[in-house]
Amino acid sequence: MWRKLCFILVVLCIAGPGSAAEIELFNIPGEIALVSIKGEIVDGDADRFQDLVRGHTRISVLLNSPGGLVREALGIGAQIRLNNYATVVSPEGNCFSACGLVWVAGSRRYMSASSKIGFHAAYSKENGEYITSGVANAEIGSYLTHLGLRIEAIRYFTLAGPKDFLLLTPQLARALGIEIFEQEGRHVTTPTQAPTVDTYADRFVAYGVLRSRCEGFLQMDQHEVEREHLKTIQVGQQLAGNTVWIGVWAPMLEEAKAGLLNKGPLTVCLETEEHLRSVGLPTGVNGPSFDCQKAHTSTENALCSNPRLWAKDRAMNSIYLFIRGFSNTKRRKALLENQRLWLKTRDACGPDVACLHQSYDSRFQTMKDIDVSAPAIVNKH
Numbered sequence: 473m474w475r476k477l478c479f480i481l482v483v484l485c486i487a488g489p490g491s492a493a494e495i496e497l498f499n500i501p502g503e504i505a506l507v508s509i510k511g512e513i514v515d516g517d518a519d520r521f522q523d524l525v526r527g528h529t530r531i532s533v534l535l536n537s538p539g540g541l542v543r544e545a546l547g548i549g550a551q552i553r554l555n556n557y558a559t560v561v562s563p564e565g566n567c568f569s570a571c572g573l574v575w576v577a578g579s580r581r582y583m584s585a586s587s588k589i590g591f592h593a594a595y596s597k598e599n600g601e602y603i604t605s606g607v608a609n610a611e612i613g614s615y616l617t618h619l620g621l622r623i624e625a626i627r628y629f630t631l632a633g634p635k636d637f638l639l640l641t642p643q644l645a646r647a648l649g650i651e652i653f654e655q656e657g658r659h660v661t662t663p664t665q666a667p668t669v670d671t672y673a674d675r676f677v678a679y680g681v682l683r684s685r686c687e688g689f690l691q692m693d694q695h696e697v698e699r700e701h702l703k704t705i706q707v708g709q710q711l712a713g714n715t716v717w718i719g720v721w722a723p724m725l726e727e728a729k730a731g732l733l734n735k736g737p738l739t740v741c742l743e744t745e746e747h748l749r750s751v752g753l754p755t756g757v758n759g760p761s762f763d764c765q766k767a768h769t770s771t772e773n774a775l776c777s778n779p780r781l782w783a784k785d786r787a788m789n790s791i792y793l794f795i796r797g798f799s800n801t802k803r804r805k806a807l808l809e810n811q812r813l814w815l816k817t818r819d820a821c822g823p824d825v826a827c828l829h830q831s832y833d834s835r836f837q838t839m840k841d842i843d844v845s846a847p848a849i850v851n852k853h
């Protein structure tokens with residue numbers, strides 16, 4: 473695919489931008505179709521683009537344009553996002569002004585360190601003067617908000633004056649929270665390999681939740697969690713600077729606090745551990761609540777061999793130990809008996825992992841208000 477794509481990119485770049493946009497479709501047998509938008513974006517281009525891509529579900533849009541009409545660019549960008557098309561600015565390629573608004577709409581955005589992607593405020597020309605258009609810039613802000621960009625990126629896109637450009641680099645894109653696929657020859661660095669500062673902020677808050685609220689439930693390796701927590705801080709600050717870094721994670725922290733209040737710490741701790749584990753990050757949960765070398769039943773073996781069950785088993789064990797500390801003898805005995813009955817139901821799952829997940833999840837629904845970090849209930853009556 474990349475060899476064919478590079479050949480087409482060379483042809484398009486040699487041709488150079490024309491006075492009006494040339495919108496062409498390239499069908500590559502067995503590959504994703506390619507649409508080239510080359511030249512100035514003019515009246516009617518959004519309709520022409522829509523006609524050209526109709527019936528195609530997988531498309532990469534190659535951009536080489538000095539910009540043009542904002543309303544047409546927003547129309548093309550909306551179609552790109554609705555259809556989950558990718559956008560590409562080739563190495564040494566140019567994509568300025570309205571073209572950048574098209575590029576950022578891609579569900580997968582490709583660029584390289586030598587790609588020239590530039591932004592400035594929308595303007596109109598009156599009596600030979602360039603006048604910034606408040607209406608157009610408001611439309612751009614709404615469009616970028618719907619694409620999921622945060623305020624720093626929106627400001628950057630409309631900060632420069634009509635005769636200037638602010639160029640976007642791969643590092644700056646990540647600092648602004650814009651996920652990109654960075655091309656260098658045939659090598660592509662994915663957003664997973666080089667995340668945005670927003671991703672690091674999300675991880676920072678997640679590790680903070682584990683450290684502050686989940687030790688009682690999950691009995692994690694605190695050194696491992698602390699190491700990863702500090703790593704996210706260092707990388708986040710390096711990417712965006714301390715002021716921007718704080719501005720990114722602070723709203724996420726408030727959202728996490730609200731989640732703890734609304735869902736309860738048990739649910740949040742399990743979700744947080746699963747979230748980090750799902751993207752391949754250490755969580756400090758490195759096995760179930762028991763020694764797997766001593767596992768002898770099919771259920772215990774299934775728990776040992778499925779990492780997604782480890783946190784659930786640890787949380788359940790922590791809740792069991794917490795219940796044993798209740799001072800109210802009658803209530804303690806009733807809860808422990810209920811727990812023993814649940815264990816029989818769980819063990820009936822045998823090696824069926826789906827059944828085990830359902831068993832734990834169902835049990836947690838009746839225990840979601842328990843907080844093992846709180847002192848045991850004291851009630852002698």
